[in-house]
Structure formats: structure tokens, C-alpha cells
Amino acid sequence: MMKSIGLRAAIVSVVILGVLLLVWYGATLPKETAQGGNVSAEYAALMGGAAAKSKSGLPTPMDVANTFWDKLSKPFYDNGPNDKGIGIQLAYSLARVMIGFLFAALVAVPLGFLVGMSPVMHRALNPFIQVLKPISPLAWMPLALYTIKDSSISAVFVIFICSLWPMLINTAHGVAAVKREWLNVARTLEVNPLRKALQVILPAAAPTILTGMRISMGIAWLVIVAAEMLVGGTGIGYFVWNEWNNLSLTNVIFAILMIGLVGMALDLIFGWLSKLVAYQE
Amino acid sequence: MVEQKFLTVEALSKVFPAIRGGKPLAVFEDIHFAIAKGEFVCIIGHSGCGKSTILNVLAGLDSASSGVVIMDGREVAGPSLDRGVIFQGHALMPWLSVEKNIAFAVKSRWPDWGRDKIRTHVQKYIDMVGLTGAEHKKPSELSGGMKQRVGIARAFAIEPKMLLMDEPFGALDALTRGVIQDELLKIWSATGQTVFMITHDVDEAMLLSDKIMLMSNGPHARIAEIVENTLPRPRDRHNIHKDAQYYRIRNHLVDFLVTRSKQIASGEAEAEYDPKHPPVVRPGLADDASEASNKPPVRPMMHAV
Numbered sequence: 001m002m003k004s005i006g007l008r009a010a011i012v013s014v015v016i017l018g019v020l021l022l023v024w025y026g027a028t029l030p031k032e033t034a035q036g037g038n039v040s041a042e043y044a045a046l047m048g049g050a051a052a053k054s055k056s057g058l059p060t061p062m063d064v065a066n067t068f069w070d071k072l073s074k075p076f077y078d079n080g081p082n083d084k085g086i087g088i089q090l091a092y093s094l095a096r097v098m099i100g101f102l103f104a105a106l107v108a109v110p111l112g113f114l115v116g117m118s119p120v121m122h123r124a125l126n127p128f129i130q131v132l133k134p135i136s137p138l139a140w141m142p143l144a145l146y147t148i149k150d151s152s153i154s155a156v157f158v159i160f161i162c163s164l165w166p167m168l169i170n171t172a173h174g175v176a177a178v179k180r181e182w183l184n185v186a187r188t189l190e191v192n193p194l195r196k197a198l199q200v201i202l203p204a205a206a207p208t209i210l211t212g213m214r215i216s217m218g219i220a221w222l223v224i225v226a227a228e229m230l231v232g233g234t235g236i237g238y239f240v241w242n243e244w245n246n247l248s249l250t251n252v253i254f255a256i257l258m259i260g261l262v263g264m265a266l267d268l269i270f271g272w273l274s275k276l277v278a279y280q281e
Numbered sequence: 282m283v284e285q286k287f288l289t290v291e292a293l294s295k296v297f298p299a300i301r302g303g304k305p306l307a308v309f310e311d312i313h314f315a316i317a318k319g320e321f322v323c324i325i326g327h328s329g330c331g332k333s334t335i336l337n338v339l340a341g342l343d344s345a346s347s348g349v350v351i352m353d354g355r356e357v358a359g360p361s362l363d364r365g366v367i368f369q370g371h372a373l374m375p376w377l378s379v380e381k382n383i384a385f386a387v388k389s390r391w392p393d394w395g396r397d398k399i400r401t402h403v404q405k406y407i408d409m410v411g412l413t414g415a416e417h418k419k420p421s422e423l424s425g426g427m428k429q430r431v432g433i434a435r436a437f438a439i440e441p442k443m444l445l446m447d448e449p450f451g452a453l454d455a456l457t458r459g460v461i462q463d464e465l466l467k468i469w470s471a472t473g474q475t476v477f478m479i480t481h482d483v484d485e486a487m488l489l490s491d492k493i494m495l496m497s498n499g500p501h502a503r504i505a506e507i508v509e510n511t512l513p514r515p516r517d518r519h520n521i522h523k524d525a526q527y528y529r530i531r532n533h534l535v536d537f538l539v540t541r542s543k544q545i546a547s548g549e550a551e552a553e554y555d556p557k558h559p560p561v562v563r564p565g566l567a568d569d570a571s572e573a574s575n576k577p578p579v580r581p582m583m584h585a586v
Contacts, residue, residue: 179372181368181370181372182372182374184342184360184366184368184372185366185368185372185374185386187341187342187360188340188341188342188360188361188362188364188365188366189360189362189385189386189389189390189439190360190361190362190389191389195389199385200374203374203376203377204374204376206376277376279375279376279419279421280375280419280421281375281420281421
């Protein structure tokens with residue numbers, strides 16, 4: 001009988017996952033015979049035994065699974081600057097993203113209201129937005145480091161600047177697109193400007209604003225990894241770079257997957273928030 | 282000679298500025314009319330004659346190029362809670378429930394009212410339009426007719442001095458429209474609201490109104506004639522056509538819309554036309570033979586006896 005789409009999709013997903021794991025497993029199978037000729041003893045020692053295990057030097061699915069188990073069973077340990085639990089690293093990254101994002105929202109939403117409501121401000125600010133928007137957020141990093149003189153705050157600033165534009169543009173767009181008839185209702189009811197902004201324009205534009213926030217959050221999570229690779233010290237981006245320097249590809253793969261999972265969780269949260277403010281006409 | 286009316290419109294015109302090389306376009310000009318308190322006035326005319334613009338000027342949502350609107354002794358300048366508007370597209374806020382949509386208006390009208398007082402007031406108008414039980418539904422869960430009822434309830438709930446309706450039933454199917462017209466008639470009889478309504482529907486105008494203003498085609502549209510609807514009240518949609526006056530009035534209106542509105546627009550105006558006092562006619566009272574004798578226009582701005 002026909003099964004629900006959800007169930008069928010889940011089955012296909014599991015099959016795809018299985019195939020991927022199988023390919024990975026096959027590609028990293030150890031080849032004992034060719035071993036001696038391929039890898040010098042010195043290199044094998046450098047790779048911490050990884051090279052000796054698989055032909056390509058890549059960790060096997062089992063290695064990564066072990067790492068997952070290892071790292072996730074004690075996520076919050078702290079053995080000094082270069083050895084912290086994954087939970088702590090992610091918390092640093094998330095905190096930077098949250099602070100930068102929050103400040104961006106505090107600037108972008110009111111500014112977006114202004115741009116969306118006033119055609120003059122829209123024309124006046126548009127050139128600035130168009131020039132600043134396409135700048136890679138990391139390009140601000142040297143300037144931020146020089147002026148702020150604190151690497152951690154500089155990373156927050158980079159998050160701020162990259163979260164700003166999608167929220168600003170979407171807020172302006174949402175506010176400008178509020179239906180004329182709702183504004184006319186507010187006008188005939190002599191609603192004061194503040195109440196009009198909060199009770200008519202804000203809820204009307206909320207779905208568009210939330211979409212902007214969702215895009216901003218996605219970009220912020222992309223950028224934080226790169227930013228932390230640059231500034232170092234703490235965070236998931238630093239962790240990835242540090243593990244690369246340790247030549248622990250297992251940990252790198254583990255970190256990549258964690259970045260993906262956290263990014264997905266953030267997107268789900270914003271998806272859920274979008275549903276809260278959505279309305280159907 | 283000028284009887285004090287509740288609403289007076291004097292020398293209203295709307296001119297759109299010239300588009301490159303063209304001449305400025307007057308949609309309507311030199312519009313004069315008056316509405317008495319408690320009167321139900323319909324305005325009929327072809328698209329483009331500017332009737333929606335007139336309504337928006339009365340609402341304060343649009344401004345005229347010249348002329349004044351005086352309501353209750355004060356000039357209309359900008360929107361006001363004194364004039365409730367029922368929009369064609371219901372204009373409900375889709376993120377608010379039925380109850381909250383109406384409460385939003387009530388709170389605007391009486392900002393210092395408490396929660397309970399607002400609630401009972403809102404409920405009264407929800408019951409009035411027959412939406413009891415749908416208080417917590419969102420507009421998207423309602424049919425077109427129910428949405429328009431919420432619009433009506435919202436407009437009545439602020440107890441304005443005057444109601445303005447812009448083709449309120451235009452988007453509804455014929456059956457629903459009939460039912461809501463009946464309800465509007467009932468509510469209007471009970472509240473004695475002054476109403477100015479745009480419609481395209483001759484039967485709707487005849488069922489509801491005291492006076493029907495006929496507009497000639499635009500540009501340069503004007504009020505060609507004011508038809509006094511002498512059909513006796515209370516009126517009933519099912520029996521109204523049995524009245525002897527019904528077809529006399531209806532024929533007069535349809536004749537105007539089909540042929541005369543165009544003739545007037547093309548300049549074949551009656552010589553004695555005076556924009557300040559458009560002719561007032563009572564086709565319902567004239568018997569077929571003596572319709573011509575009704576021609577010398579009755580002095581406008583006077584109540585039908």
C-alpha cells in the first residue's frame with residue numbers, strides 16, 4: 001500500500017546515508033600489501049598511524065564514529081587553550097554569533113523601517129547599502145583588528161557586519177510592501193504613528209523580516225568559522241584550524257559535521273519562529 | 282435657501298497633472314451635493330468617473346484638487362474616526378482574529394476603555410453581523426461574505442458619524458450579496474447611520490438608498506442627476522420588484538447608465554444644467570404618461586415629501 005511521503009522519504013534518506021558510508025568505508029579500506037611501498041615510516045609516524053591504517057590517509061567511518069563518541073561523551077572539559085571540549089568551542093562560536101547578530105538586528109530593523117517607510121531615505125541610503133553589501137565580511141577583519149584591538153570583539157564585529165545587510169534589506173522591503181489598505185484602515189482609525197508601526201506594519205512585515213533574519217543567521221554561521229580561523233584562540237573555527245595543524249583529520253571531519261548540525265539547528269529555530277509570525281491572506 | 286445639511290460637498294474637483302505634452306486631466310469637476318443626517322445615499326457611475334476618488338476625499342484618504350467637504354460644520358481635512366470606511370477588499374488584518382480586528386478599531390476609538398468593556402462592545406457588533414462563534418477565527422478561515430461582515434462590524438463598532446462604503450459587496454457572489462444587503466438594511470434601520478455608498482449594482486442601490494446620485498462618464502464627470510428613491514420602506518428584497526414604482530425607477534437608472542451617461546459626457550448636456558443644483562428626479566412617482574412633466578427639476582437639497 002502507499003506509505004506516507006514522510007516515511008518513504010525517510011527510507012530513501014537512510015539508503016543514501018548507507019551508500020555514502022559504504023563508499024567512504026570502501027575508499028578507506030586498509031591495503032596491507034601495498035602499504036610498505038606507499039608510505040614511508042617517517043610519514044606514517046607523523047600521521048599518527050592514520051596513514052598506516054588506510055590507503056588514502058583519510059580516517060575510516062569507524063574512526064570518526066569513535067571520535068564522535070569520545071568528544072560527545074565529555075563535551076565540556078577544559079585542559080587549557082589548545083584542548084577544550086567541543087561543547088565549549090561551539091558555545092564560544094554561538095555566543096559570538098548571537099551577540100553580533102543581536103546588535104545587527106538592533107540596527108537593521110529600525111533602519112529598515114526608516115528606509116521602508118521613507119522613499120527619501122530609501123534613495124539616500126541605497127548607494128551606501130549597495131556598496132557595503134557585497135563586501136566580504138572578512139575583508140573588514142584587518143580594519144576591525146586595528147581599531148578594536150581585540151580579536152574576539154573583532155570576530156563579533158565581522159558577524160555584525162555580515163548579518164546586517166539581509167536583515168536591513170528584508171525589513172525595508174517588508175515595510176515598503178505593507179498593503180495600502182491596512183495602512184488606510186490605520187489612517188481612518190487615527191492610529192498614532194508608534195501604534196501603527198508596532199501593531200500594523202511590524203506584524204505585516206514580520207514574515208519578510210524573519211526571512212531576512214534567517215538568511216543573516218545562515219551567513220553568520222558560515223562566516224564565524226572563517227573568522228575564528230583568523231582570530232584564533234577559541235571557537236569551532238579555531239578548533240578546525242587547530243586540528244588541521246595537529247593533522248587530525250578525524251577531528252576535522254567531526255568538527256565539519258558538528259558545524260553542519262548546529263547550522264541546521266539554527267535554521268530550524270528560525271523556521272519555527274517564521275511559522276509563529278506567518279499569516280495567511 | 283441653503284438648508285443646513287449634515288455633509289456638504291462644494292465645487293469638488295480632481296485634476297491629475299499633465300503627462301508629458303498632454304493637458305491636465307480633470308476626472309471630475311464642480312461636484313456639489315449634500316447628505317442629510319440619517320440618509321442613505323448611493324452613487325452610481327461607470328468606471329473612471331472618479332466615484333472612488335470622491336469617497337476617498339470624503340474619507341480624508343485622498344485630497345481633491347479644489348473644493349471643500351464640510352461635515353457637521355467642520356471641514357474634512359484628513360482621515361477621522363468620525364467617518365467609518367468599509368473597503369471593497371474588506372481590508373482585515375490577516376494576523377488578527379475576527380475579535381481582535383474589531384477590537385483594534387474599538388481601541389483606537391476609545392483608548393481609555395478597559396479590556397472587558399472593549400470585549401463586550403466588540404461582541405455586540407460580532408453578534409449584530411451574525412458572526413457569533415467565529416470570534417477567534419482568522420480572516421483566512423472565513424468566506425468572502427463573512428470577511429465583509431467583519432468589515433461592516435468594524436466600521437459600525439466605532440460608531441462613526443458617517444459610514445463610507447466603497448463597493449462593499451462587489452467581490453461577493455450574488456447569493457451572499459443578497460443576504461448581506463438584507464443584514465446591512467436591518468442594521469442601518471436600527472442604527473440610523475448616515476451612509477454614502479458606491480455601487481455598480483442598480484438593484485442594490487434601489488434596495489438600500491434614499492437617494493441615488495448618477496454620475497456622467499469621466500473625464501470631466503459630474504453629478505448628472507439625483508434620483509430620489511421613493512420606494513416605500515421597509516423594503517424587502519423578495520417583494521420590492523412587485524411595487525409599481527420599481528420598474529419605473531429601474532428603467533430610469535438603467536437608461537441613464539446605458540445611454541445618457543455617455544451623451545452627457547460627449548457634451549449633449551441639458552441647457553439648464555446647473556452643477557450647483559443637479560436636477561432631482563423622482564421617476565418612481567411619475568406615471569408613465571406624465572414622466573415628461575417631471576422634467577423641470579425639483580429644487581435640490583430638499584427632502585422628498
